[in-house]
Amino acid sequence: MELKVINDKGQSTANMTASDELFGREYNQDLVHQLVTAYMANARSGNSKQKDRAEVRHTTKKPFAQKGTGRARAGMSSSPLWRGGGKIFPNTGEENYTQKVNRKMYRAGIAAILSKLVSENRLTVIDSLTVDSPKTKQLAEKIKGMGVAGRLLIITDSVDENLYLSSRNLANVLVLEANQADPVSLVRFPNVIVTRNAVAQIEEMFA
16 A cells, blocks of 8 residues: 655655555454553553551450440451451552463554554654754654644654654653554554654564
8 A cells, every 4th residue: 555755844755655464454443452451451560569457557456345336346447347447358569460462463453553543644654754953842843844733653763862852842742663662652642653764664563
């Protein structure tokens, strides 16, 4: 399939041929949902620790008399039913939330996301994107000149220091190398700009 290519001034240049398997695939919502869920689950550290009724700081004295108060019976203030009591089924800090995703599924999910971006005209291919100096204003002007508004994901073949420093203060712009592109970022940003060389790297990785 043909992808429209522009320069850093927003002007159209010659189109490039891209893989139909990667950019012309049918969208699979269930697969993309599974992929994004697994990616976010695998990023969890799982070190949240809670205390059970034996670990909370409390007294073993009976809070009040067994009978005559009109209240429900209570033996210790560490009961999970009490404020400040222990957790019934606490997190131990050793939970494992990882989900396995096969390589074939991962490639198919990335291809489905990229194809959806292309079909909705949210993916733009650019010849190259560089800045002469680490100036946020310079990169912001280039993005504005390309006619892109809102949150933006930029995928390049390599991120030089000037480009990284220029994008760091732009709250709605994220710059990644092609090998760092992940399904969560591709789904989260409404607009995606990919350099021509980055497209070749993505095709080599996923096609």
